[in-house]
Amino acid sequence: MRVSSPTTLLLGVVLLCVATALAGVWMAISPPWLGGSFQARPDGAVVIAQLVPDGPLARAGAKVGDRLAGVGADLAAPLLQAPDTGAFEPAPTERAHRDMTDRQAAFSATLSARPLVLRLAGPDGAQRAVTLDDRVRPLNHLGAEFWANLAFGLIATLIVGWVWALRPRDLATQLFALTGLSMLAFTFGWAVRASVELVADGAMATGTHWLNMTGAVAYGGAMIAFFLVYPTRVTRLPVAWLVPLCVLAWAATPLLPGNPPLESTGQSATSLEMALIIVAIGVQAFASRKNPAAMAAARWLGLSVILGAGAFIGNVALPIALGREPFLDSRFSLGFFVIIYVGMAVGLRRYRLFELDQWAFRILFYISAGAALLALDGLLITALGAAPGAALGVSLLVVAFAYLPFRDLLWRLTLGRRTLKEHEMFAAVAQVALVHDVEARARAWRDLLAKVYEPLEVTPSVIARARAEILEEGVGLGLPAAAGSTALDLRFPFRGRGLFGMAQVQLADQLVGLLAQIEEGRDAYARGVVEERLRIARDLHDDVGARLLSGLHRQDLSQTREAMRGAIGDLRSIVSGLSGHDLPLEAVLADLRHETAERLEAAGITLDWPPVELFDPDRTAPYRVYKNLTSAVREVISNAIRHAGAAKITVDVRETEGRLSVTIADDGVGLPDAPGGRRSGLANLERRLGEIGGEVSIPPAEQGLTIRLSAPLEVSAAA
Amino acid sequence: MSSPETALVLEDQAETREHLLAALSEAFPGVVARGAGDLAEARSFLDGGGPPDLALVDLALPDGRGVDFLRDLAERSGGATRSVVVTIYADDAHLFDAIAAGAGGYLLKDMGREELVRYLRRLEAGETPLSPAVARRMLDYFRARPAPLAAVEPEAALTPRETEVLRLIGRGLRSGEAAKVMGVTELTVAGYVKAIYRKLNICSRAEAALEAQRRGLV
Numbered sequence: 001m002r003v004s005s006p007t008t009l010l011l012g013v014v015l016l017c018v019a020t021a022l023a024g025v026w027m028a029i030s031p032p033w034l035g036g037s038f039q040a041r042p043d044g045a046v047v048i049a050q051l052v053p054d055g056p057l058a059r060a061g062a063k064v065g066d067r068l069a070g071v072g073a074d075l076a077a078p079l080l081q082a083p084d085t086g087a088f089e090p091a092p093t094e095r096a097h098r099d100m101t102d103r104q105a106a107f108s109a110t111l112s113a114r115p116l117v118l119r120l121a122g123p124d125g126a127q128r129a130v131t132l133d134d135r136v137r138p139l140n141h142l143g144a145e146f147w148a149n150l151a152f153g154l155i156a157t158l159i160v161g162w163v164w165a166l167r168p169r170d171l172a173t174q175l176f177a178l179t180g181l182s183m184l185a186f187t188f189g190w191a192v193r194a195s196v197e198l199v200a201d202g203a204m205a206t207g208t209h210w211l212n213m214t215g216a217v218a219y220g221g222a223m224i225a226f227f228l229v230y231p232t233r234v235t236r237l238p239v240a241w242l243v244p245l246c247v248l249a250w251a252a253t254p255l256l257p258g259n260p261p262l263e264s265t266g267q268s269a270t271s272l273e274m275a276l277i278i279v280a281i282g283v284q285a286f287a288s289r290k291n292p293a294a295m296a297a298a299r300w301l302g303l304s305v306i307l308g309a310g311a312f313i314g315n316v317a318l319p320i321a322l323g324r325e326p327f328l329d330s331r332f333s334l335g336f337f338v339i340i341y342v343g344m345a346v347g348l349r350r351y352r353l354f355e356l357d358q359w360a361f362r363i364l365f366y367i368s369a370g371a372a373l374l375a376l377d378g379l380l381i382t383a384l385g386a387a388p389g390a391a392l393g394v395s396l397l398v399v400a401f402a403y404l405p406f407r408d409l410l411w412r413l414t415l416g417r418r419t420l421k422e423h424e425m426f427a428a429v430a431q432v433a434l435v436h437d438v439e440a441r442a443r444a445w446r447d448l449l450a451k452v453y454e455p456l457e458v459t460p461s462v463i464a465r466a467r468a469e470i471l472e473e474g475v476g477l478g479l480p481a482a483a484g485s486t487a488l489d490l491r492f493p494f495r496g497r498g499l500f501g502m503a504q505v506q507l508a509d510q511l512v513g514l515l516a517q518i519e520e521g522r523d524a525y526a527r528g529v530v531e532e533r534l535r536i537a538r539d540l541h542d543d544v545g546a547r548l549l550s551g552l553h554r555q556d557l558s559q560t561r562e563a564m565r566g567a568i569g570d571l572r573s574i575v576s577g578l579s580g581h582d583l584p585l586e587a588v589l590a591d592l593r594h595e596t597a598e599r600l601e602a603a604g605i606t607l608d609w610p611p612v613e614l615f616d617p618d619r620t621a622p623y624r625v626y627k628n629l630t631s632a633v634r635e636v637i638s639n640a641i642r643h644a645g646a647a648k649i650t651v652d653v654r655e656t657e658g659r660l661s662v663t664i665a666d667d668g669v670g671l672p673d674a675p676g677g678r679r680s681g682l683a684n685l686e687r688r689l690g691e692i693g694g695e696v697s698i699p700p701a702e703q704g705l706t707i708r709l710s711a712p713l714e715v716s717a718a719a
Numbered sequence: 720m721s722s723p724e725t726a727l728v729l730e731d732q733a734e735t736r737e738h739l740l741a742a743l744s745e746a747f748p749g750v751v752a753r754g755a756g757d758l759a760e761a762r763s764f765l766d767g768g769g770p771p772d773l774a775l776v777d778l779a780l781p782d783g784r785g786v787d788f789l790r791d792l793a794e795r796s797g798g799a800t801r802s803v804v805v806t807i808y809a810d811d812a813h814l815f816d817a818i819a820a821g822a823g824g825y826l827l828k829d830m831g832r833e834e835l836v837r838y839l840r841r842l843e844a845g846e847t848p849l850s851p852a853v854a855r856r857m858l859d860y861f862r863a864r865p866a867p868l869a870a871v872e873p874e875a876a877l878t879p880r881e882t883e884v885l886r887l888i889g890r891g892l893r894s895g896e897a898a899k900v901m902g903v904t905e906l907t908v909a910g911y912v913k914a915i916y917r918k919l920n921i922c923s924r925a926e927a928a929l930e931a932q933r934r935g936l937v
Contacts, residue, residue, distance in 0.1 A: 593891030
C-alpha cells in the first residue's frame, strides 16, 4: 500500500468529521418535529414537560402539563405507555428490551403521519384533538446536549487523526486513533439519542443504541491494547484483536442464562475495561521504568486517561451508585473524555509522544491557515452576495485590486512554497561547499536541504548510502553523507504537504554530486596552494639559502657580495614564478642573454650569442623549466668568469624536436683533471637539469671548455 | 647631458644610501649629492634648493611610493632633472610605472659598485639603460595605441628605426650589438632610445590630456 502525505491523510480525517457531523444533523432533524419535551409520570401518564415557543405543539394550542391521550382519530391506535419511554427501570432481559423498542417504533411510526392529529387531555381530563403542521425542525432546536456530545467526538477524532496522519504505520498511533474513533461512535450515538423528543423510530433507535454501546466497549478494548504497546511494547501478541474480541464478547452476553440486556452488560463491560485500563497503565509503567522518556510519556498519558475516565465515573457512575445527583450536568459528562485527548495534545511536545515534536504543530498551523483562507473567501462571497446595492463593477474592482493581492500575500506568508531557482541552488551549494569549518558546513548543508525540501523532520541516519533513496513509500528521503554531515533522513517534505518522488531523488543526487565536485575543486585549489608553498620553500632553501650560505663562508668580501647578489637574483626568479604563468621562451632567452652580456662585459669577456630564431615564437616555457635552465646558465657563466680565464664566450641556443639545447663554449683553461672545483659545479648542474628531465654533456673542444645543457620544453613529471 | 652638479639620493636604507652616494661621487667627482630617507625629506629638499640635476629614487619608501616623487620631480623641473630608479623590484609592473612617471633610467640595487658607476657614467654620455623586458613592454605599448595618439600628437608614433631598436633590444641585444646589427653607431642607437623615452612621456601626457578631456576636467 502506498501511503499518502500527512496533509492528505489529515484532510481525509477532516472530511470524515464533516460527514459525521452532517449525518448526525440529518438524523436529528429528519423525524417530524413536535416542538416540546415530555415526561413520563410514575402514574403511567406521558405529559408535556416543556414547549418550544412557536413550535408545532405550541402553535396547535398545546399546554405544558397536557397529557398525551392518543394519536390520530383512530381510538384503537397504540398509545405510548410511560414505561415504554425507557425512563424507568431498564428492561430486565434483552428480549424485553427488544419488545419495548418494537413498541416505541410502532408508536414512532404513528407520529410521522401528516398531518398529525394528537389527542391531548388537559388537567381537567377533557380531551381535545390538535393538528400539527410545518414540522421541519430548525437547527437551533436540536438542543445543547446534541451539539455538545457531537463536538466531543469530533474533537477527539481530529486530535487522534492528526497524530495518525503523521505516523500512519505505527501500531500505537493506530490503536490511539481507534480509541478516538470509538469515542466518536459513542458520542455520536449519545448525541442523536439526545435529540429525540419522545421516542426514536425503529432503525434509528437500534442504530444509535448500537453505535453508542459498541463504541463504548470498543473504546475500552482499544485503550487497553494501546497501553500494552505504548510507549513500551509490552507484548508481541496481536493486541489490536482485543477490540473486536471485547465487542464480540459483549454482543454475545444476551446468550447468557437469564438473557441479560445488552445495555446493562455493556455498562459492566466498560467498568471492567476501565479496571483493565488501569492495570495496563500499571504494566506499562513497570515496563517503561528503565527508560525515563518512556516513563514520562506513560505517566502523562496514564494520568490523562485516569483523570478523564475517572472524572466521568466519579461524576456519573459513583453518584448513581450512591443514590445521589451528579455533581455536574450528566448530559455533558462525556466531555471528560476529551480531557484525555487534549492532555495528549498538550503533552505531545514536552514528552515527545509518538516521537512527534514541534513540527507536528506546524502541520496543524499550515492546515489551519489554509482553512482560514478558505473561510475568508467564503466570507467575502457572502458579503458580496449580501450587498445587493453595491454595483458589480465596484465589487470586482475591490476583489481584483485589494483582495486578490492581499490573499496572495497571505498565501505566500503562510503556505507558499519558497522553492529555490536553479541558479540560486547552484550558488547555495557553492556557498555550502566553501564553508571552511566542517561543522558549520554540515549546518549550512542542512539549512540548504531545509530550504529545498522543507522537511518537517531531519534526523541523522545510521545507514551509510551512496545515493539518495526514497524511504517509507515517499514519506522520507535518505541522503548520503555530504558536506561533512553524516547521512540524513528527511521526512515529510514540503511541510507535510507532499511526498518524496523520483524528481526529488534526482535533485538530491544532483545536489550531492555538485557539492562533491565543488568540494573537490576546493580541495584541489587548497592542494595547489600547498604545492606552491612547498615550491617556494624548496626554491628558497635550495637556491637562495645555498647562495647565502656560500656567501657566509667566503673569505673574500667581493665574493660574498657576488653570492648575495646571486641570492637576490634567485629571489626575483622565485617571485616571478609566483604568478604561476608560463613565460614566453623568447623573453626568457632574451633576458638571459641580456643579463649574461652585462655580466661578461663587467668581467671584460666578449660574448658571442647570436639571437636565436625560435621555430614557434609563441612557445612558452613552464616555470620549473625556465627557472632551472636560467640558473644553470648563470652557474656556467659564473664558473667561466671565475675559473676559466677566458677572453670570449660563445653561446649557441637551438630548439629541436621540443628540446632546447644551450651550448656554452669558452676559450679558457678547460676542465682540470683533478676532481673538485669546477667538477663539483658540474654535479650541481646535473642535479638542476635532472629535475626537469634534461642532461648536461661536455662535448670535446679544442680549447677551453664547452658545456651543453639540454632539456625538454614540455613540463615533465620529474619537475 | 653634461656632468650633473647637484644630485639627490632618495633611499630609506642608510647603508644603501651611503653606497649610492659614494658611487655618485666616484662617477661624477665634485657633485654635490644629498641623501633623503623618505618622501617628506626629499620634498623639503626640493622646496629648499630646487630640483637637482640628477636624482636616484627608490620605489618603496616608508611614507609613500617613489613613483609619486618621480612625477613631482618631472613636474617641478620641467623634465630638466634626470631621474633614475634604483630598486630591488625587477618586474614589469614596477618598471613600466616608473618609466611612465618620468624615470630616465632603471637600475637594480644588487649591482656592484663598479657596475653602478659604469651605468651612471653612461647616463652622462646620454645613454639610457634599457632592459629587454622594458623594450618589449614599450613595443606592446606603442602597438596597442597608435591611432588615437597619432591624431593628437603625430610625434607619438614610433619610426621604423625606433621600432627596430626596441625589437632588437627586446630580444636581448645590448645597444652596442643592436647598433652593429642595424649598421649604425652606438650613439645613434642611444639617440633612438632617448627619442623613444621622450615619446613615451609624451604618450603618457597626451593620454592624460585625452583622459582629462573625456572626463570634462579641461
